[in-house]
Every structure is written in structure tokens, then in C-alpha cells.
Amino acid sequence: MTAAERHLVEAAFEQVADVRAVVEAALESGVSASQIEVRSPAPLEEDELPLPKPKSRVLLFALAGAVFGGLTAFGLAAGTALAYPLPTGGMSIVAGPPVGVVTYEGTALGLILMTVLRVLWEGGLLPGRAIRSGRGRASTFDHHVADGRLLLRVHGLTESRAGQVRQLCRPRAVALG
Amino acid sequence: MTSEAQRPARELDGELLGRLDRRRPGLFVGSLASGALVLVFLYCWGYQIANGIGVTGINRPVFWGFYIINFVFWIGISHAGTLISAILRVTKAEWRRPVTRSAEAITLFALAIGGLFPLIHLGRVTIFYYMIPYPNSRMLWPNFRSPLVWDIAAITTYIIGSALYLFLPLIPDAAVMRDRAAAGLKKRFYAVLALGWRGTAQQWHSLEWGIRILAVAIIPVAVSVHTIVSWDFAMTQTPGWKSTIFGPYFVVGAIFSGIAVLMIAMALLRRGLALERFLTDRVFNNLGLLFVTMSLVWGYFTFAEHLTVWYSGDLFEKNVHHVLLHGDFAVPFWTMVVVNLVIPVAVLSFPRGRRPLPTALVGCGVLVGMWLERFLIVVPALSTPRLAYSIGDYMPSWVELGIMVGAVGVFACLYFTFTQLLPIVSVWEMREGWRHAGSGEAGGAESDDAPTAVATAPAPGGGAA
Amino acid sequence: MTRWGMAIDLDRCTGCEACVVACAAENNIQTVGEEQAREGRAMHWLRIERYYEGEFPNVRTRFMPVLCQQCGAAPCEPVCPVYATYHNPEGLNAMVYSRCIGTRFCANNCPYTVRVFNWFDAEFPAPLDSQLNPDVSVRPGGVMEKCTFCVQRIQAGKDEAAQEDREVMDGDVKTACQQSCPTKAIAFGDLEDPDSEVSRWAESPRAFSLLGDLDTRPGVVYLSGTEWREPAE
Numbered sequence: 001m002t003a004a005e006r007h008l009v010e011a012a013f014e015q016v017a018d019v020r021a022v023v024e025a026a027l028e029s030g031v032s033a034s035q036i037e038v039r040s041p042a043p044l045e046e047d048e049l050p051l052p053k054p055k056s057r058v059l060l061f062a063l064a065g066a067v068f069g070g071l072t073a074f075g076l077a078a079g080t081a082l083a084y085p086l087p088t089g090g091m092s093i094v095a096g097p098p099v100g101v102v103t104y105e106g107t108a109l110g111l112i113l114m115t116v117l118r119v120l121w122e123g124g125l126l127p128g129r130a131i132r133s134g135r136g137r138a139s140t141f142d143h144h145v146a147d148g149r150l151l152l153r154v155h156g157l158t159e160s161r162a163g164q165v166r167q168l169c170r171p172r173a174v175a176l177g
Numbered sequence: 178m179t180s181e182a183q184r185p186a187r188e189l190d191g192e193l194l195g196r197l198d199r200r201r202p203g204l205f206v207g208s209l210a211s212g213a214l215v216l217v218f219l220y221c222w223g224y225q226i227a228n229g230i231g232v233t234g235i236n237r238p239v240f241w242g243f244y245i246i247n248f249v250f251w252i253g254i255s256h257a258g259t260l261i262s263a264i265l266r267v268t269k270a271e272w273r274r275p276v277t278r279s280a281e282a283i284t285l286f287a288l289a290i291g292g293l294f295p296l297i298h299l300g301r302v303t304i305f306y307y308m309i310p311y312p313n314s315r316m317l318w319p320n321f322r323s324p325l326v327w328d329i330a331a332i333t334t335y336i337i338g339s340a341l342y343l344f345l346p347l348i349p350d351a352a353v354m355r356d357r358a359a360a361g362l363k364k365r366f367y368a369v370l371a372l373g374w375r376g377t378a379q380q381w382h383s384l385e386w387g388i389r390i391l392a393v394a395i396i397p398v399a400v401s402v403h404t405i406v407s408w409d410f411a412m413t414q415t416p417g418w419k420s421t422i423f424g425p426y427f428v429v430g431a432i433f434s435g436i437a438v439l440m441i442a443m444a445l446l447r448r449g450l451a452l453e454r455f456l457t458d459r460v461f462n463n464l465g466l467l468f469v470t471m472s473l474v475w476g477y478f479t480f481a482e483h484l485t486v487w488y489s490g491d492l493f494e495k496n497v498h499h500v501l502l503h504g505d506f507a508v509p510f511w512t513m514v515v516v517n518l519v520i521p522v523a524v525l526s527f528p529r530g531r532r533p534l535p536t537a538l539v540g541c542g543v544l545v546g547m548w549l550e551r552f553l554i555v556v557p558a559l560s561t562p563r564l565a566y567s568i569g570d571y572m573p574s575w576v577e578l579g580i581m582v583g584a585v586g587v588f589a590c591l592y593f594t595f596t597q598l599l600p601i602v603s604v605w606e607m608r609e610g611w612r613h614a615g616s617g618e619a620g621g622a623e624s625d626d627a628p629t630a631v632a633t634a635p636a637p638g639g640g641a642a
Numbered sequence: 643m644t645r646w647g648m649a650i651d652l653d654r655c656t657g658c659e660a661c662v663v664a665c666a667a668e669n670n671i672q673t674v675g676e677e678q679a680r681e682g683r684a685m686h687w688l689r690i691e692r693y694y695e696g697e698f699p700n701v702r703t704r705f706m707p708v709l710c711q712q713c714g715a716a717p718c719e720p721v722c723p724v725y726a727t728y729h730n731p732e733g734l735n736a737m738v739y740s741r742c743i744g745t746r747f748c749a750n751n752c753p754y755t756v757r758v759f760n761w762f763d764a765e766f767p768a769p770l771d772s773q774l775n776p777d778v779s780v781r782p783g784g785v786m787e788k789c790t791f792c793v794q795r796i797q798a799g800k801d802e803a804a805q806e807d808r809e810v811m812d813g814d815v816k817t818a819c820q821q822s823c824p825t826k827a828i829a830f831g832d833l834e835d836p837d838s839e840v841s842r843w844a845e846s847p848r849a850f851s852l853l854g855d856l857d858t859r860p861g862v863v864y865l866s867g868t869e870w871r872e873p874a875e
């Protein structure tokens with residue numbers, strides 16, 4: 001990416017329909033979908049914008065977390081009892097139901113923790129993964145999103161292309177920069 | 178999507194944000210007042226640690242008293258939020274939107290307090306960590322056969338789970354607060370909470386997945402928590418405790434008392450923060466229906482529990498049954514039946530009874546009733562042991578009463594502070610609801626619920642105070 | 643293998659409570675005072691339960707010494723979260739005071755209500771401190787305790803036998819309550835040894851277990867010539 005291609009256009013809109021119109025026009029004029037970022041105050045429906053759908057592996061990680069948590073809890077409850085077999089007066093050293101209860105809770109805990117970690121990871125919200133540049137970075141226009149508007153950001157444009165996109169936004173945007 | 182449809186949503190949006198921006202001196206005073214009770218709590222607990230557990234009124238045979246009663250009571254209240262909000266999320270009930278946040282906060286704070294009570298109850302609290310599995314030179318591990326260790330597993334999972342379940346949907350709202358705050362300490366506080374949330378498509382997508390999974394996962398955890406609390410009693414041989422229906426009975430009672438607190442909190446929030454347009458009559462009507470249903474289910478369980486004991490004719494069980502229904506504990510028992518069953522059914526069966534004030538008042542009664550229920554489970558069974566020579570009595574000491582009242586203060590203090598700092602009504606979820614309603618996507622099955630969001634938008638200039 | 647057990651002949655018991663005093667002296671049991679005792683906090687490991695039968699003037703008093711039954715399937719053991727009470731290989735329900743955190747769950751699950759709790763730190767004001775038994779630890783506040791079958795005497799008996807290079811014989815170990823009983827109503831010894839006194843008593847047709855329906859398999863056997871009704875009313 002050369003210096004000439006580092007122009008960024010930001011525009012805030014009231015309506016999703018406006019954003020869609022601008023995005024459609026921009027895509028037609030040759031801007032690639034990967035350059036377009038839309039920030040919204042609430043989740044958008046999948047087909048509301050002609051952009052590629054984001055992917056998520058939260059479910060996969062959640063299930064892996066569940067398996068890991070369950071095995072850990074099982075090992076803790078059954079393994080420690082076997083490793084330190086205290087006299088129980090003729091009762092079984094590893095009893096089924098208690099191990100089951102502890103395993104159940106461990107499974108749930110592993111699932112919950114991994115779900116949240118993965119959500120934060122995918123969103124770039126973990127401390128080590130904070131986004132410092134480009135997409136996902138703080139913008140002076142963010143307060144528009146906080147106030148319930150949509151924010152369209154088009155990255156990596158040449159100067160002339162940026163001018164074109166601005167022209168597309170101008171009639172509908174609440175703020176433009 | 179017409180601009181007419183969008184218009185009320187835009188107005189509501191501005192109004193909701195305005196509500197959140199306004200300073201509320203009442204809340205601050207509330208925090209301070211309840212903060213005083215926190216001191217009472219700390220003083221009483223410190224006094225007990227310094228002097229020994231004997232400063233309570235517990236004795237032989239009543240080895241468990243107010244602390245365990247309050248433990249079960251607060252854990253029960255914690256079922257307000259996470260469980261109810263999760264069920265409403267999973268079933269995609271539109272009217273959940275203004276409710277979930279305040280409910281989830283109740284869960285977290287009630288659970289934090291409920292989890293403290295077993296520690297307060299210990300004879301030697303300074304070595305409570307013997308119950309936690311950790312490597313140690315004596316090679317001793319907790320006894321996983323003890324229901325108390327199951328409790329630790331369940332409550333740890335539940336408290337972490339519900340804290341995250343509260344936090345995850347809070348991230349976008351923390352970002353809203355961050356971006357609306359002027360630069361300074363406040364902005365930095367919200368920036369830390371928001372973790373760099375920008376509202377990109379990827380972030381929303383992952384967040385929705387996360388909430389969906391947590392909502393499904395937290396329901397069985399919540400059920401297991403109160404079931405295991407019930408097993409602290411039901412696993413014993415003690416007459417009056419060993420009962421197979423204690424698990425579901427406790428879960429139902431927990432949800433029942435949880436809704437009671439939720440009704441009170443919502444009525445207060447609605448009035449105190451002037452949220453009439455968001456916590457609408459419809460929300461109260463729906464929660465009121467849920468409330469009366471739980472009352473009936475609770476009544477059914479109570480009847481089943483006592484009928485089987487009475488019919489069995491088991492000598493020891495009947496002794497406990499007798500003191501409950503006709504003996505020393507008859508007054509609290511029948512009070513419980515009245516406030517938990519008779520009054521809720523009499524009031525909530527009618528649409529007029531399902532408005533904020535009556536539901537909150539019924540909720541207060543149910544709280545008393547559910548506290549009594551736990552009292553009537555713990556004390557009569559213990560004070561009526563098998564060998565009649567040991568029959569005993571129990572009267573709480575000022576330390577136990579102080580800690581009980583102080584715990585309410587701790588809860589109120591946390592809740593007031595939370596309400597001051599963060600949006601008690603989920604902003605982004607309300608916006609999502611307005612969008613659904615505005616774009617007509619909420620049609621079909623949800624058309625009945627949609628008016629919550631938009632149709633109740635008042636005429637210009639109406640009612641905002 | 644040894645299974646320590648006790649047999650108590652109720653027909654011989656006069657309810658004199660010498661055993662209660664001997665037990666307190668032997669085991670350094672805290673004296674809590676009038677006020678605490680009234681609150682239900684007396685700490686006796688062994689108590690004489692009194693039950694009255696019949697209508698005045700034909701009243702008959704029955705005495706029953708009740709102590710930890712040292713159950714074979716003890717309800718107190720599985721509920722302890724920290725293994726402070728566990729089953730020792732010789733059939734004793736052992737208490738590990740230093741491990742106890744004071745949940746009091748064990749006491750709630752004891753059908754005989756024989757467990758007692760140290761509500762405060764023990765105090766032995768002079769001259770009581772000079773009569774403390776050096777073989778028994780003084781328990782701190784916040785822990786559970788109960789009859790140990792005078793485990794320190796069992797240990798001493800085993801040590802003595804080992805020094806004389808022989809097995810422990812019946813009669814080597816006498817519990818404090820047994821020793822002090824003027825009517826010799828208590829027998830103590832190894833239930834696994836068919837020739838021991840306690841085994842012979844346990845074979846008696848008068849023998850029964852307290853709350854036997856619960857199948858806690860007590861190590862204490864009671865003997866009574868008249869039918870024993872569970873005293874519950």
C-alpha cells in the first residue's frame with residue numbers, strides 16, 4: 001500500500017437503506033468489498049448489506065472448551081480420589097454420582113470461558129490483540145454510532161477514488177469526513 | 178422502511194440516552210445509605226471472626242441457622258436474572274429487551290452475597306480454602322462426595338458464568354458510554370470496560386454467537402445450582418430433609434423469589450428513572466403472568482411435599498410435620514402459604530393486578546414468604562431430631578440479624594452503584610428491537626410483542642419527566 | 643483386623659452419670675458453664691438420656707447412655723467436604739481436628755445427635771488446667787468433636803502390647819466410661835474377636851442397635867431385657 005492509497009472516507013448515516021445505496025454504488029464503481037467497513041449501533045441482519053458475511057468459530061471453541069473443562073473436572077474428582085485413596089469405611093473410593101456432578105459443572109465452566117474468550121478474540125477485544133491501525137481502530141466519528149447512527153468507513157483509497165466515494169455519500173450522509 | 182416508522186424509534190433512542198446521561202442524586206443517596214449497612218455487615222462479621230462462631234444463636238441440635246437460610250434465600254434470588262433472561266433470550270421473546278440487563282445484575286450481586294454466607298457460617302473461616310482442590314504437602318483433597326463440594330463447583334461456575342453473561346452484552350453499551358463521555362477519567366473507565374468495541378460486523382457477529390451460546394449454557398447451570406443447594410438438605414438422613422422432590426422444589430422456589438425481586442426492582446427503576454416508555458405495562462403484564470404461574474407451581478410442590486409426608490405416617494417425619502403445621506412453627510408456615518400462594522393468585526389473576534405497583538407489593542410479600550420457606554426447611558427439621566432427648570430451640574443473635582440486614586445493604590449498594598455507572602436498560606438491544614419493529618421484520622409470531630417497542634411511543638410532548 | 647466396639651447393658655445402668663464425668667476428665671472436654679448449657683451448648687461426648695414410662699404413680703425411668711455409635715456406614719463421613727471425619731481401618735470414625743473447618747454438616751446428618759461443636763475457644767481456668775490429660779489435644783474454637791472410643795487409650799494399649807512383644811488382648815484397653823461404671827454395664831473390645839467380652843455380649847438375645855432401621859451398622863450394641871421402643875414422642 002503506497003501513501004497515495006491511504007485515504008479514508010468516513011460517513012455517518014441515519015438509515016440502513018442509505019448505507020446500502022452508498023455501498024452498492026461504491027462496489028459498482030470499483031471499490032472492493034474488503035475495503036468497506038460498517039459500524040452499527042445494533043447488529044444488522046445478514047442480508048441487509050451487500051457485503052461478505054463475517055465468519056465465527058465461537059461454537060467450535062465453545063464445544064472444545066466444554067470437552068476440556070469436563071475432562072479436567074473428571075480428572076480432578078476421580079483422579080485425586082484414586083491418587084489419595086483415603087479410607088472410606090467400605091464405600092467406593094470413586095463414586096459415580098459425585099464425579100458426575102463435578103464433571104457437569106466443569107463442562108459448563110469450560111464451555112462458558114472458552115465462548116467468551118473466543119468472542120473477545122474474534123472481535124479483537126483481548127488486551128494483547130487491541131487493534132491499533134486500520135480497520136477497527138478508534139475513529140472521531142464513533143460518537144455517531146453511540147448516538148444510534150451507522151458509520152461507513154472505506155479504507156485504502158487513492159485520492160481520486162476517495163473523492164468519488166465522498167460524492168456518493170454526500171446526498172445521504174449526516175456527517176462526512 | 179418508512180421514515181414514519183423510523184421516527185418514533187429515533188425519538189425513543191434519544192430519550193433513552195437522555196435518561197442515562199442524567200445525574201440521579203437519589204441513586205447517590207441510596208448508595209450512601211446502603212453503604213452504611215455495608216459497615217454493619219462488616220462489623221458484625223468481624224466481631225464474629227474475632228470472638229468465635231458462638232456469638233450466634235445456633236446450638237445443638239440446630240447446627241444451621243440464619244446463615245444457611247440466607248444462603249439459600251440469596252442463591253434463590255440470583256435465579257431472577259440469568260435464568261429468566263436466558264429463557265427469554267432463547268425463546269426470542271421481544272419484551273425481554275428492557276428487562277434482561279436489570280435482571281442479570283440482580284443475579285450477579287445476589288450470587289456474590291449468597292456465596293458469602295456459607296463462608297460466614299463456617300466455624301473457622303480463615304481456612305475455608307481446605308474445601309478447594311489445590312496441591313498441598315499433606316496430600317489431602319476435598320471430599321468430592323460431599324454436597325458442599327458440589328456446591329462450590331456449581332456456585333463457582335454459576336458466578337463466573339453469570340458475570341460473563343452480564344458482561345458480554347454490556348460491552349457495546351460500555352462503548353456507547355465511552356463515545357458519549359467527555360475526555361477524562363469517566364471516558365477512560367468506560368474505555369477499559371468496552372475493550373475497544375467499535376461495532377463492526379465481525380464484532381456483532383461473534384457477540385451474537387457468544388450470547389446465544391451462553392444463554393443456552395447458563396440455563397442448565399442455574400438449574401443445577403439450586404438443585405445442588407437443595408441436595409445439601411436432601412442428601413442427609415434428617416427427617417424433614419430427605420426428600421426426592423427437593424431439587425425441582427428448590428428450583429421453582431428460586432425462580433419464584435427471583436421474579437419477586439425482579440418485579441420490585443423494575444417497579445422502582447421505572448419510577449425512579451422515569452423509564453415508563455421502556456418498562457411498559459405490557460412487560461409487567463407478561464412478567465406478572467409468569468409470576469402467578471410460578472406461584473401455582475410452588476403451591477403444588479408444597480402440597481405434594483407435605484401430603485406424602487403426612488400420608489406415610491413415618492414417625493420421625495410426622496414429628497417434623499406436626500411442629501410445622503400445628504406446632505411451634507404453625508404461624509410462619511401458614512403466613513408463608515398466604516403470602517406465597519393466596520395473595521399472588523388473588524391479585525395477579527386479574528389484569529389490573531399485573532400493573533407495576535400491585536406486582537411489586539405482591540413481590541415484597543413473596544420475598545417474605547420465600548424467606549420463611551427456607552427458615553421452615555432449616556430450623557424445624559433440625560430442632561426435632563430422632564432422639565427426642567435432644568429436641569432443641571433456636572433464636573438468632575444480634576450478630577446474625579446484623580449480618581442479614583447488612584447483606585441487604587450490600588446488595589442495594591452494589592445495585593445502586595451499577596445503575597449509576599452503566600445503562601440499566603440495554604441500549605443496543607432496545608435499538609435492535611426498534612429496528613425489527615420498524616422494518617416489519619418482527620411480524621408473524623412476534624407481532625404481538627412488537628408494540629412494546631414502537632406503538633407505545635407517546636404523542637409528541639407527552640409524559641417524559 | 644480389629645473392629646473396636648462397645649456393648650452397654652441397659653438393664654444394669656442406674657443413670658448415675660459417673661461415665662459422663664469420667665469421659666469429660668479423660669478427654670479434656672470443655673466446661674461451658676450454665677448460660678451456654680442452657681442454650682444447648684453443653685459438650686458432653688456421652689450423655690444419659692432419661693425416658694419416663696407409665697402414668698403416675700406407676701412411673702418407671704429408663705436410662706440410656708448415648709455416645710457416638712462409631713457407625714460402620716456413618717452418615718457423618720460422606721458429607722464432610724474436607725475429610726475431617728473419616729473411617730479409620732479399625733472401624734473408628736476418626737475426627738481430624740486440624741482439618742475441620744466447621745461446616746457442621748456432619749452433626750446435621752448424625753441421626754443420634756452425638757456430635758458437639760466448640761462454639762468458642764476452650765478455656766480451662768486454674769486449677770482446671772492442671773488436670774488436663776496430656777495424651778489428648780485441646781480443641782480450638784470452631785471445630786467439631788465427639789466420642790473417640792478413647793483412642794489415646796487404644797493407642798497406649800497397642801504400645802504396651804508391642805513392648806511386651808504380643809498381640810493386644812481383650813481387656814488391655816478400657817475406655818474411661820467403662821472403667822468408671824460402678825455396675826459394670828459397659829464392655830469394650832474387639833468385635834472381630836469372637837471370644838472377647840464385647841462380642842459375647844453382642845451375641846446376647848437382648849442385644850439391639852439404636853435406630854437400627856437406618857442400617858448405620860453401629861459399633862455400639864445395647865442390651866435390654868424389655869422391648870426397647872424408639873423414644874420419639
